[in-house]
Amino acid sequence: MADQPVDLNSHHEQHRQYQKHSKQKTDAFRQQSQAIQKxxxxxxESNERALAKEIAELKQLTKRHASK
Known part of the structure; x- marks a missing residue:
């Protein structure tokens, strides 16, 4: 069986396309991850502000009831 010549240009082009596709996927996942983290x-932060407001309101109510 005779060895067929390898088309290196085709191989390199396929490799570049694979790398390009992988980089696009990685970038997309990174952006999604950053969006989720944000x-x-x-x-x-919103929950913390809501809790702080609720705590302040409860303190005010406690002061009012304690002073009666």
């Missing part, structure tokens, strides 16, 4: 941080 969303979680914003949500956490």
């Amino acid at each position: 969303q979680m941080q914003d949500s956490s």
Whole structure:
């Protein structure tokens, strides 16, 4: 069986396309991850503000009832 010549140009082009596709996927996942992290941080900060407001309101109510 005779060895067929390898088309290196074709091989390299396929490899470049694979690398390009992999980089695009990696970038897309990275962007999604950053968006999720930002969303979680914003949500956490929003929850903290809501809790701080609720605690302040409860303290005010406690002071009013304690002074009676």
